[in-house]
Amino acid sequence: MTKTNGLALVDRDDDGVDRAFRGDVLAGLSQRQKAVPARWLYDDAGSQLFEDITDLEEYYPTRAETEILKGRGEEFAALIGAGRAVVEFGSGSSVKTPLLLRAIEPGAYVPLDISGDFLRESAAALSEKFPGLAVHPVEADFMREVALPDEVAGMEKLGFFPGSTIGNMVARTAVDLLRSMRATLGADHGEAPLLLIGMDLVKDREVLEAAYDDARGVTAEFNLNLARRINRELDGTIPVDALEHKAVWNDEFARIEMHLVATRDIAFSVSGREFAMKAGETIHTENSHKFTRRSANTLLLAGGWTPRERWTDSKGRFSLILAEATEKREAP
Template identity: 60%
Template sequence: MLAIVDPQLEAFRNDVLAGLSAPIPAVPARWFYDQRGSELFDDITRLPSYYPTQVETRLLQDVMPEIAACIPEGAAVVEFGAGSQTKTPILLEAVAPAAYVPIDISGDYLEQSAAELRDQFEGLKVLPVTADFTRPFHLPEGVEPLPKLGFFPGSTIGNFVPRSATDLLRHFRDLLGTGALLLIGMDRVKSVKRLIDAYDDPEGVTAQFNLNLLHRINRELDGDIPVDAFRHEARWNDILSRIEMHLVATRDVRFTVSGQPFDFAAGSSIHSENSHKYGERGARLLLLAGGWTPLREWSDEAGDFWIILAEAQPLRFAP
């Protein structure tokens, strides 16, 4: 009898083994979000030092009437990432869509979030899709003919290097179709101290979030990583305009994952996340390269964060 392989677990294993074996060890940030990781990230968004969620939420509340006026009646809202309990309801209340499709890699967390939104918005069709939104998947039956609004808040696009971010935006364009709209959050460049504080909070929640990745590897991939041999570190990379999160070895350490051995010297690290910050022209160029034309832009008074509404361009062949 053939063993049944969980495709998501297999993808996790492949990414981790390839990432830890790379010359610069790294694990894609999407694997942060098991149930515990999703809960910890929710905790992070409530921290005083983590400005992106606070600023974006206030900005959404302020400009939502303008946003809603741009959205066709009877649209389907397709959110890339499980619905935030603060931002998503603001959008759903104002737009009153025909359907809401949250997409997330963490199935348990996604179902919990979807159930809460069903209770909050009686009569709304909530159609969760458990999938890695960076890879091909299908929208639920009945959504295809509806006008579509993609929702990608939180500056999650900043987790991707420019080439991958462009590919992701093109993937969204292909999924949602020509003429679809995308409401996207983008974090702006600001003082290094403020950025570091946001990703290395004194309460230590971001450290727990980062280290939870090692706990997940141990639990799901038969790993024996000594988690206490690693510490969380946030760094600003000025050349690449991004915050980097690393898991830094505090001593020489040897461990195995799925039977494969790894050695890390003291001071070496596993690169676990990027969070790119954008200037005005850079944000627009990224969207255009990804197949989206910016239509409207909103920013808070301090200029900390952007919300941009863009339209999917028709496919064109390069000259």
């Protein structure tokens, strides 16, 4: 029988608002270059919009990653082994997560996500596909160390972080996340977890920009949803009709940048604080860094993970990397 339970570890204030969300938005809008961390794009509406994005013709990463997961299942099973608790950092994809679970026959599945309703819906849907699998959804901010359910305490663990979400972060934040993943998975307590992580690869600018600015405008709605969320959850008055989506390749930092651009001078408030933007000024909402083999290895090693195996799709667009927690050594 499937076991599905849940833990809620998000710190909310008396109004039910995520304290970290309010803090990040107010701090980010106070900067000269206004910016909000990309993780706040993923409320329930944003999570659903992103699912829609993954089906778009222009958005190649999901198809490329799915190709790897479909074609390399036997290799995953041999390298990872059966019976591990799979800890997914983010609500499970309806396509990718089942492919991995079927390949490796895990002992339990623990999805971690800050978007509670979407988390529970995706966990319930996955439970129907795997009626014999214990599923333990945890509503939590996985950017920090998360206490996993007691039911998986004695199991070997595999972290799963697909989709190249690691590319949304600047290097120092990505390294911090990789280190917190080590801690969540038990590496700091003598365990030897594995991590299967997706990293998108550097490619032609035209392909990249199209993937983040699709012809149907779904990515634009995904980006604009952040402003709507701020208005809804933080008593904001942002004039959403005065913002437009922009995606551009920044070659110096090897990343796509998403911005919300003011089309006219605007003034608005958020949580009682006043802000203003000139026409052409932007709110920087997301980075999507692209990697080479060398830069991917460097990032993983800095975060305490040693790459052990790597797979790419047939067109060389995307990579999945299996890494193991690097043993901590005392400084000489």
